[in-house]
Amino acid sequence: MVKINPVRKKLSQHFKPTKPSNSKKRGFSNGVKAKIPQKMKWLFWSYNIDSIDLRDDKDYIITQVLNHGNWQDLKWLFRAYSQKEIKEVVKNPGRGVWFEKVLNFWSTLFNIRFKKDIQRKAIFNINPTF
Numbered sequence: 001m002v003k004i005n006p007v008r009k010k011l012s013q014h015f016k017p018t019k020p021s022n023s024k025k026r027g028f029s030n031g032v033k034a035k036i037p038q039k040m041k042w043l044f045w046s047y048n049i050d051s052i053d054l055r056d057d058k059d060y061i062i063t064q065v066l067n068h069g070n071w072q073d074l075k076w077l078f079r080a081y082s083q084k085e086i087k088e089v090v091k092n093p094g095r096g097v098w099f100e101k102v103l104n105f106w107s108t109l110f111n112i113r114f115k116k117d118i119q120r121k122a123i124f125n126i127n128p129t130f
Contacts, residue, residue, distance in 0.1 A: 036061070037076065043068050054080070062089040067102050087112070093122035100124075 036049045043064045044052060054061065058081065065077045066086075077086065087110045093103060100123045107114065114122075 040065075040069075040073055040076065043073065058085065059089050059094060062086055063094060063097050066090070066106055067097070067099055086110075093118070095121050096124050098122045098124060 036044065036052060036054070038049075041049050044061075052061065062077065062081060062085070065073050066089075069077065090103070090106045090110055091112050093114075103119065103122060106112075107119075
């Protein structure tokens with residue numbers, strides 16, 4: 001018998017894959033309006049959100065929302081990007097941009113295993129050892 005992770009089960013109920021649409025025309029994966037909502041401005045404090053491109057800055061957007069976002073932000077993220085796109089960003093973490101517990105959570109949820117060196121480099125650390 002396969003044991004299902006209760007967190008994965010709950011999230012999968014809320015974040016079901018959406019049907020493909022004419023999103024190619026708008027340049028967005030799931031046909032969601034191609035703009036970051038103003039209520040999410042706080043997640044991108046160091047940028048003008050009007051200048052963020054949803055396709056070109058996909059890694060940054062996904063990382064910020066997964067690291068800092070609330071439930072509403074996550075719902076928007078999973079409507080805006082496919083689960084495959086989000087998983088790919090978690091699978092290839094940027095250097096020094098992830099909180100350890102957050103990366104552990106999402107990698108567990110997506111069943112991703114990292115080499116220790118890759119995971120260590122991805123974790124935000126204010127006291128790095130060189």
